Amino acid sequence: MQEANAGVGEMRPPPVPVKRKAPAPKDEPTPKRLQLGDDLPDEVSREDIQHMLDKADELHVETLNETALKRMHLQFERKVKVNRELRIKHADDPDKFLKSEVDLDEEIKKFTLVATNPELYPALIKLETLPLMVGMLNHVNTDIAVDVFEVLSELTDPDAIADVEEPEVFLKALFEAQLCQMTVDVLMRIDETASDEDFKAVTNGLSMIENLADSMPQDTCKQFLEIPNFLPWLIKRVRAQGAMDYNKVYASEILGIVLQNSEPARESMVKLEGVDKLLRGIAAYRKRDPADSEESEYVQNMFDCLCSLMLLKANQLAFGRLQGLELMIRMMKEHSLGDRLGLLVSDHFSQIGGQTESAPNLAWLVRGQKALNSKPPTPESEAPKLEEERVFASNLALKLADHALRHCPENCQVFVEKLGLKVLFAIFMKRGAKTKKESEAKELEEHVTSIVQSLCRYCTGTPVARVLNKFVESQFEKLERLLEMHEEYNRSVKAADEARDQGLAQKIDREPLGLS
Template identity: 35%
Template sequence: MDVTQFFKAPSGPASMKRKMAAEPSDAALKRLRNDEDNDNDEFNGDEDDDRFMHGDGLTEAHRNLLDIVDSAEEAPATIDLPTLKRYVLKLEKSITRNEEMRVRYPDDPLKFIDSEADLDEDLHNLMGVSAAPELYPNLVSLGTVSSLMALLEHPNADIAIATIQVLSELTDEDVVAEASEEGEEGMKALVADLMGHQILDVLVQSFSRLDEFKDGTDDKQGVFNILSVVENLISVDPTIAEKVVSSTTLLTWLLSRIGMKQFDSNRQYASELLAILLQTSRENRLKLANLGGITSLLKAISIYRKRDPKEADEVEMMENFFDALCLALAEPEVKTTFLEEEGVELMIIVLRERKLSRMRALKVLTHSMTGEGGAACSNRFIDALGLKTLFPIFMHKGLKAYKKAYKSHSDSEEDEHVLSILASLFKTSTPENRLRLCIKFSENEFEKVERLLELHEQYQARVHAADMQFERDRIAREEAGGYDGDEEVDAADMRYLNRLDKGLFTLQLVDLVAGYLCTQASEDLVREHMAFLLNRKGKDFDLFIKVLEEYAENTGDATSETNSERALILTVVEKLQIISSS
């Protein structure tokens, strides 16, 4: 006999965490009203007499609804220490009783079925403690974590799944967000105790006993909650991200899970957790590459080169794939693997197909060409004829139709990525490839040069508007009492950050590309045309110089002698000053 079937709760959407029912749902109330209407239609004296003589007069829906109300009424309004101790004591008694019954009747599930049901109920009651994280140190001192760890390996998989759900609720990051300082300390104490009990090993091992594709089980929700617990632990202690990768096979499992073609909530969550693991750890990124993770991500992304995700959750999963790849590309070793797996060529194909994934492919190319190891990606991009695909995007060709198909498209974000790619190509390409890049700007009567100046005017206007608004706010603040010393420093920083947000960074990239273009020795015609267009509006190369000087001043550490990015920008500034004064 399969005893697990007796303990199944109704399974909800796997993409949502299950919560204790606090009150009857609207759907339940609606069903009740419908049942009452049906009862009134069929009501007659004789039948009513029989019903009250032989039963309680309630339909099954009525009884279920009353059970929900009763359970809500029994739950305490607040969780205090005596209530916590009562929950823990009741749970310990249920654990002991269940163990005794299983030992006494190992071959007769019907004998220990009641004790298992009580255990399941007491586990779910413990979820209410999440409302009082300041009591978590008491939970630790009472030894509850040891009991929960033992239940994770309970012979009944549904008890293990219920335990995972309890851990998910207790460690929920929303609990931390809403907690007091005492609550935050309580959460840290609980997480530390869980880590001391090797929670990561036990959770990852639990994957092997759950079959999330088997109908009629809660295994799918169990897998979801395992991922949830891991994410919650990392949100409390970010160093756990590196520990879980180094000490368990979680990363291997995640790569296997995202490799499945069919979309579901657990594949989406696996992609999200993968991106989280790569955010701050070089070791995790390198291990991803060593496990073939770059290949796995490229395969997952390749599906979206010719088709779009079918729903919003799948869009999020696709973005997680691209984000994970961008994070991994921070390491030069990963850039090498990316090149070997023809990642640059795939991104060019994605750009060419003009699907929703286009913006994400631009983002990946931006990351691949930035920093150490980026030069190889820049040269591969030009060698793979990427310029032929990039410049129509730069010129906004076909943009109207694209925006009609994709309402969420952001012109400013696309401009930033395209200009970042162009700046990287100028900085790190070989002389031969840089010449090919410059020639592109002289084609079609210098239309791309004119486009650069259009972008300069567009983003300079946005930054100017932001400056004007900031000045109005500053004057209003001074009239209201002014700033103190610290606030004045913060205000200056906020002004610069606000300017960046309104388009200053894109303006800086525009002028950097223009500066590179004008200072190439072989590009007299391009430089002359640029000067002609500027002179027609009463301007000269000083327009670029001022922007680039501010860019250099705020790039990296100004006191560092090894700030290569700042040095490159200042070199462009010096060359522009020479050209401008000649």
């Protein structure tokens, strides 16, 4: 068997699309296409209908059980062998092994039925079907890999796995079959721009990785991180030039999952200069909003990745050296999606107390921002739209800023030095917030109060004086606003305490906070 594999690897005949059937021989008549109404009687009697129903009842439909699965495995094994032998024998004549490839492809697809029969998962392990299936990822024909990924994606679907008696045994059997190595090899080998099938292969592969991570996040991340090319491929894919596409968004989601669940992954990103590369990926959104929901999801995922990286000290220091914190503050001023998400990264940066040394590496990211701050007045006809966008931007920005400033004196100092107070207290006073929904207003106020608390607690010297001075200016209006918020929160706490004492289980909905 190994010799056969070696022979195929050396010859590497061009891939043959599996789903294209070989043309019928010219000496055979072309079958007539059935047209609606052909060979049908004008009238159908009750006897005819009953006769057809009786014939349908006589049809034998095979139930998928362990015996049937064993038969499927033997057929699969035989067709793998036949296809391999024909590919070696007729390496220069694809037409002679095309039929065997089609048969192999169809046999692979049959295993999707196992996903609806969770009691058969142990049989897949017992029959050693999984190593044979995973091995097909190395097939020269990309279409085979497409369907193998699709089958494995179905088998690892969280809904299907939930009904399996010992799901961890099944998933570990996949890992032992070298699934991770094979998957990365396919991702590295495929050129997604070559065909729709190549693109779909990557989609199905990423779907399978997501399913594995959903069921066993720690083990999945550990297994894939043992493959040196995995993280570099993900970084390259999320930074790919050109229009936004589904796989780019999907890759950013997978990268976020890996970085969130694996400290070794975050450590590996130091050598890969992950902070620098991801910052460059979000830099474009300092001037524009995403064009659609797909691009918005991509931007969110990229910021999530940076947030996970900020959990590691080395990445925090890199973020400071690359002026990442300054970029986040400037982005927040623009009230775009990038601005709203920007401060989430600052949150994680401040958790460890990252430094903010200046460096020229990403100075280009923050250039040109002053020009954006001097935009011409917005026509009245466009005001409602911009108002709504600003509300959405402010909510996300405050959330990110809240996390950025917690337990981090260095970041609190920088926030004040980089003129973050002006933006913060404008939102604190609910200026331009008339279109906010009640739920959004509640969430916004929670983040505002948390940020103010962090600044008052961790700033020292001139910065803390500037924070406190905000409550004095304009005839103490901000202090009055703070007292109003305290009164509202105090009333909410009392209502919750009373409900708890009375044994009420329903959720307590607070009254709208603040002045209208």
